[in-house]
Amino acid sequence: MKICIFGGDGFCGWPTALYLSSQGHEIYIVDNLSRRKIDIDLGCDSLTPIDTIENRLQAWRDVEGKEILFKHLDTAKEYQELVNFLEDFKPDAVVHFAEQRSAPFSMKNPKAKRYTVDNNINSTHNILCAIVELKLNTHVVHLGTMGVYGYGTAGMQIPEGYLDVWIETNSKEGLETAKKENILYPADPGSIYHMTKTQDALLFQYYNKNDGIRVTDLHQGVVWGTETDETKKDVRLINRFDYDGDYGTVLNRFMMQAAINHPLTVHGTGGQTRAFIHISDMTKCIEIALNNPPKRNDRVQIFNQMTETHRVRDIANMISKYTGVEVAYIDNPRNEDAENELHVCNDCFIDLGLEPTLLDTSLLDEIKNISEKYKDRCNLEKIICTSKWSR
Amino acid sequence: MKICIFGGDGFCGWPTALYLSSQGHEIYIVDNLSRRKIDIDLGCDSLTPIDTIENRLQAWRDVEGKEILFKHLDTAKEYQELVNFLEDFKPDAVVHFAEQRSAPFSMKNPKAKRYTVDNNINSTHNILCAIVELKLNTHVVHLGTMGVYGYGTAGMQIPEGYLDVWIETNSKEGLETAKKENILYPADPGSIYHMTKTQDALLFQYYNKNDGIRVTDLHQGVVWGTETDETKKDVRLINRFDYDGDYGTVLNRFMMQAAINHPLTVHGTGGQTRAFIHISDMTKCIEIALNNPPKRNDRVQIFNQMTETHRVRDIANMISKYTGVEVAYIDNPRNEDAENELHVCNDCFIDLGLEPTLLDTSLLDEIKNISEKYKDRCNLEKIICTSKWSR
Numbered sequence: 001m002k003i004c005i006f007g008g009d010g011f012c013g014w015p016t017a018l019y020l021s022s023q024g025h026e027i028y029i030v031d032n033l034s035r036r037k038i039d040i041d042l043g044c045d046s047l048t049p050i051d052t053i054e055n056r057l058q059a060w061r062d063v064e065g066k067e068i069l070f071k072h073l074d075t076a077k078e079y080q081e082l083v084n085f086l087e088d089f090k091p092d093a094v095v096h097f098a099e100q101r102s103a104p105f106s107m108k109n110p111k112a113k114r115y116t117v118d119n120n121i122n123s124t125h126n127i128l129c130a131i132v133e134l135k136l137n138t139h140v141v142h143l144g145t146m147g148v149y150g151y152g153t154a155g156m157q158i159p160e161g162y163l164d165v166w167i168e169t170n171s172k173e174g175l176e177t178a179k180k181e182n183i184l185y186p187a188d189p190g191s192i193y194h195m196t197k198t199q200d201a202l203l204f205q206y207y208n209k210n211d212g213i214r215v216t217d218l219h220q221g222v223v224w225g226t227e228t229d230e231t232k233k234d235v236r237l238i239n240r241f242d243y244d245g246d247y248g249t250v251l252n253r254f255m256m257q258a259a260i261n262h263p264l265t266v267h268g269t270g271g272q273t274r275a276f277i278h279i280s281d282m283t284k285c286i287e288i289a290l291n292n293p294p295k296r297n298d299r300v301q302i303f304n305q306m307t308e309t310h311r312v313r314d315i316a317n318m319i320s321k322y323t324g325v326e327v328a329y330i331d332n333p334r335n336e337d338a339e340n341e342l343h344v345c346n347d348c349f350i351d352l353g354l355e356p357t358l359l360d361t362s363l364l365d366e367i368k369n370i371s372e373k374y375k376d377r378c379n380l381e382k383i384i385c386t387s388k389w390s391r
Numbered sequence: 392m393k394i395c396i397f398g399g400d401g402f403c404g405w406p407t408a409l410y411l412s413s414q415g416h417e418i419y420i421v422d423n424l425s426r427r428k429i430d431i432d433l434g435c436d437s438l439t440p441i442d443t444i445e446n447r448l449q450a451w452r453d454v455e456g457k458e459i460l461f462k463h464l465d466t467a468k469e470y471q472e473l474v475n476f477l478e479d480f481k482p483d484a485v486v487h488f489a490e491q492r493s494a495p496f497s498m499k500n501p502k503a504k505r506y507t508v509d510n511n512i513n514s515t516h517n518i519l520c521a522i523v524e525l526k527l528n529t530h531v532v533h534l535g536t537m538g539v540y541g542y543g544t545a546g547m548q549i550p551e552g553y554l555d556v557w558i559e560t561n562s563k564e565g566l567e568t569a570k571k572e573n574i575l576y577p578a579d580p581g582s583i584y585h586m587t588k589t590q591d592a593l594l595f596q597y598y599n600k601n602d603g604i605r606v607t608d609l610h611q612g613v614v615w616g617t618e619t620d621e622t623k624k625d626v627r628l629i630n631r632f633d634y635d636g637d638y639g640t641v642l643n644r645f646m647m648q649a650a651i652n653h654p655l656t657v658h659g660t661g662g663q664t665r666a667f668i669h670i671s672d673m674t675k676c677i678e679i680a681l682n683n684p685p686k687r688n689d690r691v692q693i694f695n696q697m698t699e700t701h702r703v704r705d706i707a708n709m710i711s712k713y714t715g716v717e718v719a720y721i722d723n724p725r726n727e728d729a730e731n732e733l734h735v736c737n738d739c740f741i742d743l744g745l746e747p748t749l750l751d752t753s754l755l756d757e758i759k760n761i762s763e764k765y766k767d768r769c770n771l772e773k774i775i776c777t778s779k780w781s782r
Binding site: 117121133178191 | 470474504505508513516520523524554555557558559569574578580586589593596600602780781
């Protein structure tokens with residue numbers, strides 16, 4: 001399959017590109033390297049010493065004998081270059097990671113809010129608009145987020161994208177006249193970042209309805225872990241690991257903190273329940289999605305891309321038990337419920353063959369192999385989240 | 392009340408600015424004059440000879456003795472200037488018309504699609520972001536569209552913004568365990584333009600939830616008519632009248648066609664039912680919305696801003712009967728059902744005192760006073776819609 005990976009230099013994009021290449025697909029990475037530049041602005045760096053994209057691709061040729069191509073292009077700003085690229089490459093599928101993906105960063109200040117909205121919406125729209133302009137039959141696989149559902153679901157299991165509801169169909173009040181409809185799950189985003197994913201969803205619904213574009217939207221949980229079988233093959237292939245308050249996902253931040261004996265910083269009571277997925281499983285899910293595209297005229301296909309749920313404090317306590325590092329409860333910078341339940345349906349991926357890598361069996365290896373190994377590269381001042389949700 | 396009118400030089404914005412000024416409010420128009428520039432690009436012009444914004448404001452001083460201020464500013468692109476302006480003026484309310492508002496234009500080509508998304512989303516987001524940055528308590532009144540609801544509502548009356556639904560709350564199938572929820576009406580936009588308004592709605596929901604911004608979103612029907620009591624006071628105050636295939640709303644196009652004895656061009660069977668409102672009523676609705684803001688911590692307030700519904704062919708036949716001009720059925724450029732029912736709730740505005748100007752009593756005056764008076768300015772080549780929805 002000819003596959004373009006938008007955002008293929010990033011935390012999820014890079015291991016996905018390698019995995020799909022290892023499976024024999026023809027891979028073209030398109031990236032503007034914005035994630036590396038945001039590091040510069042934030043004065044942070046990946047804990048792991050990531051190599052340049054050129055050296056990464058050379059390493060892949062060296063160890064795997066496979067060619068991954070790279071195009072430096074801003075999907076949000078360089079539309080004509082995007083059209084020219086797609087016209088030349090004619091991908092069977094694109095995987096779209098080319099969005100600003102940190103919720104805390106998206107709440108940092110007006111500039112970051114505006115960048116997130118402008119970049120994410122225009123990036124998604126340009127990709128869809130170009131595919132229509134070129135009359136391609138390309139399958140669009142998009143990385144969404146579990147955060148589109150909100151966390152106030154009161155014990156109900158979250159379905160995969162769509163929700164059965166009953167609606168009254170005439171003026172007679174009551175359920176006896178209600179009609180069953182299957183609607184897009186009502187959006188309830190918890191940050192500007194999450195909101196852009198709910199706006200993306202409307203773009204997908206519209207372009208699917210009007211132009212018949214085939215879309216799979218993956219509502220992903222919090223990704224944890226760093227390395228995959230592919231990124232381990234050469235140190236030049238190492239994936240990025242973010243531990244800072246803005247880009248470090250919760251589990252990776254805890255692993256880093258444990259490695260340097262810094263208290264595990266839990267926001268609020270830690271009663272927030274979140275969905276998780278290991279980075280290797282993420283790459284497998286993308287492959288499954290690529291192998292199972294919607295049919296022509298199917299609606300947007302939505303899968304929940306997660307394998308388990310945990311409360312934040314339970315994860316902190318688990319790591320504390322393994323490592324002896326204490327847990328510190330600090331003020332929650334987010335506007336959210338202190339405690340929430342979360343039950344998520346992930347039948348689609350399980351039925352299609354995903355075998356989950358679970359947290360309690362793999363966590364210690366991750367801490368040893370990444371956090372401890374590179375702990376001297378950690379900048380202690382960047383660990384705490386300084387973005388605040390409320391004025 | 393100190394009121395800023397974003398897009399106050401446009402078809403709806405201009406008469407709104409005059410009406411609110413006539414009612415004693417302090418008005419500041421902010422506009423980048425983009426609508427006039429789009430005319431240049433399309434090779435069209437308003438049927439009515441609209442004056443420059445400077446002459447318009449001078450005329451208002453002359454005839455009414457009132458000062459309306461004007462700032463040339465692009466809300467989508469000039470964020471810091473927007474912040475500086477709002478910090479100086481500190482409006483009690485803003486009325487936000489600053490969006491590309493033509494559905495056919497938004498479907499014209501990739502450039503127009505991309506402009507519509509980029510302009511509309513960033514314009515709305517910048518206004519919200521600036522109000523939060525400045526910690527203002529400004530009420531945001533936004534012009535939305537009936538088109539966010541879609542037209543496949545199968546006989547159900549469209550409520551005002553939110554919909555009662557029943558949702559199963561546990562694994563037990565069936566209605567006996569369902570829980571009633573009031574959700575944002577599921578979006579079903581019919582064009583890129585309409586889609587941007589559904590994305591705006593998510594911005595409002597988010598900024599209302601996270602930052603407590605008070606928002607009233609007005610889901611407006613098709614506006615018809617041209618002049619209001621205020622714009623009639625001096626020829627320099629005349630409002631724009633669009634009759635071209637992109638910007639001419641259906642009723643105004645028919646009136647123009649009737650005036651020049653051009654067949655009334657009905658798309659498809661003309662079985663599309665649409666909601667309508669006269670331009671004078673539109674200005675009254677804005678005033679009612681301004682006088683009835685949501686309270687602090689209220690959710691986004693949504694009103695349906697329309698007074699009557701008609702099938703397109705019925706309107707064509709009505710005008711044909713009045714004028715003797717024939718009706719021509721042409722291919723529908725849109726992707727939409729050939730026929731639809733539409734029942735709309737507008738209780739909010741009626742309960743708050745709106746007295747509708749109805750179509751069958753005012754239509755002939757409009758044709759005589761505008762379409763016939765200025766028919767020599769019509770460019771016949773611009774009447775037909777050339778934008779197509781499908782590739």
